Amino acid sequence: MKILVCISNVPxxxxxxxxxxxDTKFDTNGVQFVINPNDEFGLTRAMWFKEKQGxxxxxxxxxxxxxxxxxxxxxxxGADEAFRxxxxxxxxxxxxxxxxxxxxxxxxxxxxxxxESIDYNxxxxxxxxxxxxxxxxxxxxxxxxxxGNNVTAVREIDGGKEKLSSALPLVVGxxxxxxxxxxxxxxxxxxxxxxxxxxxxxxxxxxxxxxTEDKKFDKPAPKGQVKLADSVDQLVDLLHNEAKVI
Amino acid sequence: MSVLVYTESEKGKFKKxxxxxxxxxxxxxxxxxxxxxxxxxxxxxxxxxxxxxxxKVMNVSDDSLATFNAGAYAAxxxxxxxxxxxxxxxxxxxxxxxxxxxxxxxxxxxxxxxNVVQAPDSTSPFMVKRTAFSNKGFAHTQIDTEIKIIxxxxxxxxxxxxxxxxxxxxxxxxxxxxxxxxxxxxxxxVVGKATIADADIVVSAGRGMKGPENWxxxxxxxxxxxxxxxxxxxxxxxxxxxHGEHVGQTGKPVASNLYIxxxxxxxxxxxxxxxxxxxxxxxxxxxxxxxxxxxDYGIVGDxxxxxxxxxxxxxxxxxxxx
Numbered sequence: 001m002k003i004l005v006c007i008s009n010v011p012x013x014x015x016x017x018x019x020x021x022x023d024t025k026f027d028t029n030g031v032q033f034v035i036n037p038n039d040e041f042g043l044t045r046a047m048w049f050k051e052k053q054g055x056x057x058x059x060x061x062x063x064x065x066x067x068x069x070x071x072x073x074x075x076x077x078g079a080d081e082a083f084r085x086x087x088x089x090x091x092x093x094x095x096x097x098x099x100x101x102x103x104x105x106x107x108x109x110x111x112x113x114x115x116e117s118i119d120y121n122x123x124x125x126x127x128x129x130x131x132x133x134x135x136x137x138x139x140x141x142x143x144x145x146x147x148g149n150n151v152t153a154v155r156e157i158d159g160g161k162e163k164l165s166s167a168l169p170l171v172v173g174x175x176x177x178x179x180x181x182x183x184x185x186x187x188x189x190x191x192x193x194x195x196x197x198x199x200x201x202x203x204x205x206x207x208x209x210x211x212t213e214d215k216k217f218d219k220p221a222p223k224g225q226v227k228l229a230d231s232v233d234q235l236v237d238l239l240h241n242e243a244k245v246i
Numbered sequence: 247m248s249v250l251v252y253t254e255s256e257k258g259k260f261k262k263x264x265x266x267x268x269x270x271x272x273x274x275x276x277x278x279x280x281x282x283x284x285x286x287x288x289x290x291x292x293x294x295x296x297x298x299x300x301x302k303v304m305n306v307s308d309d310s311l312a313t314f315n316a317g318a319y320a321a322x323x324x325x326x327x328x329x330x331x332x333x334x335x336x337x338x339x340x341x342x343x344x345x346x347x348x349x350x351x352x353x354x355x356x357x358x359x360x361n362v363v364q365a366p367d368s369t370s371p372f373m374v375k376r377t378a379f380s381n382k383g384f385a386h387t388q389i390d391t392e393i394k395i396i397x398x399x400x401x402x403x404x405x406x407x408x409x410x411x412x413x414x415x416x417x418x419x420x421x422x423x424x425x426x427x428x429x430x431x432x433x434x435x436v437v438g439k440a441t442i443a444d445a446d447i448v449v450s451a452g453r454g455m456k457g458p459e460n461w462x463x464x465x466x467x468x469x470x471x472x473x474x475x476x477x478x479x480x481x482x483x484x485x486x487x488x489h490g491e492h493v494g495q496t497g498k499p500v501a502s503n504l505y506i507x508x509x510x511x512x513x514x515x516x517x518x519x520x521x522x523x524x525x526x527x528x529x530x531x532x533x534x535x536x537x538x539x540x541x542d543y544g545i546v547g548d549x550x551x552x553x554x555x556x557x558x559x560x561x562x563x564x565x566x567x568x
Contacts, residue, residue: 013495013515017382037496118380127348136427139345158341158443160435166428181483211357216386226541232556243525245504
């Protein structure tokens with residue numbers, strides 16, 4: 001089985017978010033970048049398929065040279081080979097088209113991306129990629145088993161979960177549940193050394209549709225002071241008469 | 247040309263997010279001086295959409311589509327977009343709709359802006375405001391394609407009554423599922439209880455509860471309020487509560503009217519995930535807990551004392567106020 005894990009390079013979850021250039025760009029100053037958490041759950045599940053079922057695991061990231069440390073981390077976790085599509089990932093439709101080229105050329109059976117990236121929250125790349133490559137698609141996937149060509153998966157739904165059957169080739173929008181938090185791996189020294197020698201190919205982008213453009217950003221309005229209640233009586237009164245939520 | 251909205255139903259009845267999406271569609275139609283057409287699947291109360299500004303409902307009556315299927319639903323919605331010559335498609339932010347949205351986007355070569363929180367900034371160019379950076383910011387996104395798809399955030403724009411005459415057309419579905427071959431085997435869903443996605447009130451608890459055996463009072467508080475229960479990431483990682491309850495940046499987003507956080511210190515990732523809630527209440531024995539800086543109301547106190555008192559007080563309150 002040949003697996004491609006699509007990895008987005010995102011600000012660490014603890015990052016404070018600021019904007020620059022007249023609020024038209026995300027301010028990367030002082031920000032640590034990491035593998036998008038939803039992608040990391042997928043990568044870790046892919047490592048399981050590599051170890052238990054002999055799968056080959058490649059990764060692909062759309063981005064400039066600055067994303068390579070994040071890609072090397074994915075290689076250090078155990079991916080075999082990496083592809084970087086050398087263009088800024090400004091639009092989900094465009095990113096999906098770039099990844100579709102890698103998928104078509106690589107003949108992958110399974111493609112795993114995150115349900116959404118935690119920066120631009122588009123949540124569209126895996127689904128569009130599946131459509132463009134005529135692969136099946138399961139989103140918000142929290143369990144994935146593969147036996148030959150047969151797929152059994154569980155996806156999250158509002159208020160519960162749904163078990164699905166499908167078949168390879170398949171694209172998955174992954175999240176926590178594909179593996180547990182405790183299954184995530186911190187690269188060891190040997191992995192980091194080996195990752196330096198693994199192939200990281202740079203591919204130039206193909207022409208594609210840029211469907212959307214983020215023109216401007218704002219930050220949420222600053223929060224007022226919390227009102228502390230001395231008793232539950234006072235709290236219920238505030239929620240009823242002031243906030244009018246009960 | 248009209249604005250097309252997909253109105254999601256469950257067992258024939260429209261969900262709250264369907265009425266919010268219809269209201270949003272009605273606002274966009276007003277800006278474009280056109281009307282709203284809705285597409286629904288096996289709905290039994292189509293006329294009710296007229297209350298929210300929908301002048302035509304295309305109801306797909308098809309038993310084979312009784313269970314949600316992203317590929318088949320996207321195919322039917324795409325057909326409706328073509329037959330109505332819609333240039334703007336309005337969706338909700340449910341898990342099912344976020345599953346079909348990218349498939350629809352690809353089918354129509356349409357730009358998709360999810361998590362939109364207010365009526366478009368402008369329609370020429372078409373610009374919408376949406377949450378980004380997991381609620382730590384907003385993006386004003388311009389959609390440049392001929393057909394535009396907008397996903398409306400839960401509980402942001404709201405449902406607004408705006409009665410118009412409505413006609414209903416029963417249509418057959420496009421059972422063309424060839425492009426996404428997935429079959430539902432089993433659905434495991436809590437019935438008769440509010441979900442985090444739909445609930446007006448969410449009661450959430452963290453590590454301050456000390457162990458899963460102490461969740462009885464959290465569930466009781468939720469019951470009294472008709473609320474959904476949720477939890478912080480450490481609680482779900484420790485296996486005290488199911489993953490489906492984890493709210494925050496890597497869990498589910500919350501956009502309820504009232505969010506009550508009990509024994510949750512308020513890590514930045516948690517605050518991001520729940521910040522779209524309108525009123526936030528924190529109960530914590532540590533006055534320095536970061537959540538107090540993000541909350542509207544709070545009680546500094548031991549959850550094991552405050553929560554039982556709150557349950558009793560709310561029971562009295564409900565008895566008096568119905």
